[in-house]
Amino acid sequence: MSPVSAVLDQLESVVNDLSDRDWTWWPFLWLRPAKEARLTRRRLAAMAVLYGLPLSLMLCLGLRATIPAARADDGVWVALAALPFAFLLHVGLVVGPMWNRRAARLLRRRDWTR
Secondary structure (H helix, E strand, C coil): HHHHEEEEEEEHHHHHHHHHCHHCCCCHHHCCCCCCCCCCCCHHHHHHHHHHHHHHHHHHHHHHHCHHHHHHHHHHHHHCCCCCHHHHHHHHHHHHHHEEEEEEEEHHHHHHHH
């Protein structure tokens, strides 16, 4: 086994261990696919919107209420509006590929045992 493959195996294990926990999907547990199902781009986009937009809104309101200077600073709002995109980038580059790697392996194993 190559060193890169070993690192990917470890990363997959850690990411999927977290992804398999119900609390990481709360309150959108219905979005979580079966372990052998691929995490599609449509599902990743839904996750980015459903998690990123509320988080962005809460942070905006919290900053607006606690830091008077943030009320006039447009840079803060632009950065916070980018949270859904940052979330999409994270799940698209880390969670999605690791989930799909496991799904492909589980499907191969299931097909082999038939």
